[in-house]
Amino acid sequence: MSDHRLTQLKALEAESIHIMREVVAEFRNPVMLYSVGKDSSVMLHLARKAFYPATLPFPLLHVDTGYKFKEMYAFRDAYVKEVGAELIVRRNEDAIAKGMNPKDFGVARCCGALKTQALLDALEEGGYDAAFGGARRDEERSRAKERMFSMRDEFGQWDPKNQRPELWSIYNGCIHEGESVRVFPLSNWTEMDIWLYIREQEIPIVPLYYAKERSIVKRGNLLIPAMNTEHLHEGEVAAPMMCRFRTLGCIPCTGAVDSSAADMDEIVAEAAAAKRSERETRIIDHGSNSMEDKKKEGYF
Template sequence: MESYRLSKLKLLEAESIYIIREVMAAFEKPVMLYSVGKDSSVMVRLAQKAFYPGKIPFPLLHVDTGMKFREMYEFRDRYAKEIGAELKVYSFREALSRGTNPWELGTVKCCALLKTQALLRALKEGGYDAAFGGARRDEEKSRAKERIFSFRDEFGQWDPKNQRPEIWNLYNTLINPNESIRVFPLSNWSELDVWHYIHLEKIPVVPMYFAKEREMIVRGGCLIPLEGPIPLKEDEKPQKIMCRFRTLGCYPCTGAVLSKAATVPEIIEEVMTVTNSERITRLIDHDQDSSMEKKKREGYF
C-alpha cells in the first residue's frame, strides 16, 4: 500500500531542501555558514540530500573567533574531510592580534568585532551573495520574526521594519550588486526537531553535547568550562562537574548545564522535560535589552 502521509520531520526536511536548492539556482555564489554546532550539522546534512548524488556545490564557511573549544576544531576538520566538503575558515586577524577578548572589552564589543565584523568581512572578501545560516525561529524572540530569505543591505544590515513579505514558498531572490541575502533553511525547526532528526539520521555531532565529567568553574550561576586562559576570580575554584553543552559558542561565553544525558535519546528526553530554553546558557543574549535584535540589525546572523 502506498502511503501519502508525511511526518512533520519529513515535511520540514522537504521544505529545507527546497530552500537550499532555490538559493543554489538563483544566486551566483552561495556559501553555507558552518558553526560546528548541532544546527549546522543538520543543515549540512540537508545540503547533502539536496544535491545527492552530487556533492555540496558551495563551500562551508567557519567564522573563527579563535576562542572555540578544542573539540569543536577537531570535529570541524575531521567532518568536513569525511563528507568531502570545501571548508573555508575566516578569522578577523587584526582584531585578534590586538588581543580582543570579552574579559577586557566586554561581550558586546568582543562579539561585534570577532563575530559580526569578521562575518561581514568574510562575506565581502569571498564575494558571496547568499549565505545560509542555521538559525531557528524558536531560539529567540527577534528570530521568530525574521524571514527565511532575509535581505541585507550593502553593509550587511537587517531592517526589521522593512522586511519583504514572504508569501507561500515563493521566495524573492532578487538583489542588487553588493547587497546580499541571509537564508535560514531551518527557520521552522524546533530544538526537539533538530535532535530528533540527528537521532533518525545518525548525524555526527561534537561530543561536547553529551554529558561527562568536565573541569568547570561556577560563575554567576553559570557553569563555565576551564578551557583557554580564563582569568579566575578570587573565590573561584575549578571543580569536576557532570555536565553537557546545550549550545556551542566561544569558550569564555558558553556555559554548560548540569546533565547526565550521554546519548541522543537521553538529550531528547532532557529537551522535553527541561525547564530552561537553550539560549539561556549563552551569555551574549542577555547582555543588553533586545540584544539579539540589535546584533542582527548590525549584521550578525
C-alpha cells in the same frame, strides 16, 4: 503514517531542501555558514541530501573566533573531510592580535569584532550574494520575526521594520548589486526537532553535547567551562562536574548544563523535559534587545 503522509520531521526536511535548491538556482555565489554546532550539523546534512549524489555546490564558511573548544576544531576538520566539503575559515586576525577577549573588552565588543566583523569581512571578501545560516525562529524573539530569505543591505545590515513579504513557498531572489540575503533553511525547526532529527538520521555531532565530567566554574547561574583559565575572573575556582552543552559557542561565553545525558535517547528526554531555553546558556543573548541589535549590525 499512511502512504502519502509525511511526518513533521520529513515535512521540515522537504521544506529546507526546497529552499537550499532555490538559493543555488537563483544566486550567483552562495556560501553556507558553518559554526560546527548541532544546528550546523543538521543544516550540512540537509545540504548533502539536497544535492545528492553531487557534492555541495557551495563552500562552508567557519567564522572562527579562536575561542572555540578544541573538540570543535577536531570535529570540524574530520567531518568536513569525511563529507568532502570545501571549508573556508576566516578570523579577524587584527582583533585577535590585539588580544580581543570578553573579559577585558566586554562581551558585546568581543562578539562585534570576532564574529560580526569577521563575518561581514569574509562575506565581502568572498563576494557571496547568499549566505545560509542555521538560525531557528524558536531560539529568540527577534529571530521569530525573520524571513526565510532575509535581505541585507550593502553594509550587511537587517531592517526588521521593513521586511520583504514572503508568500507561499515562492522566494524572491532579486537583489541589487552589493546587497545580499541571509537564508535560514532551519527557520521552522525547533530545538526538539533538531535533536529528534539528529537521533533519527544518526548525524555526527561534537562530543561536547554528551555529558562527561568536565572542569567547571560557577558564575551566577552559569556553568562556565574551565578547560583553560585565562578567561576566568579573579577568585574563580574550577571544579570537576558532570555536565554537557546544549549549545556551543566560544569557551568564555558558553555555559554548560548540569546533566548526565550521555547518549541521544537521554539528550532527547532532557530536551523534552527542559524548562529553560537553550539560549540561556549563551552570555551574548543577555540584555534587553541584544540579539536584535546584533542582527541589525550583521550578526547571524
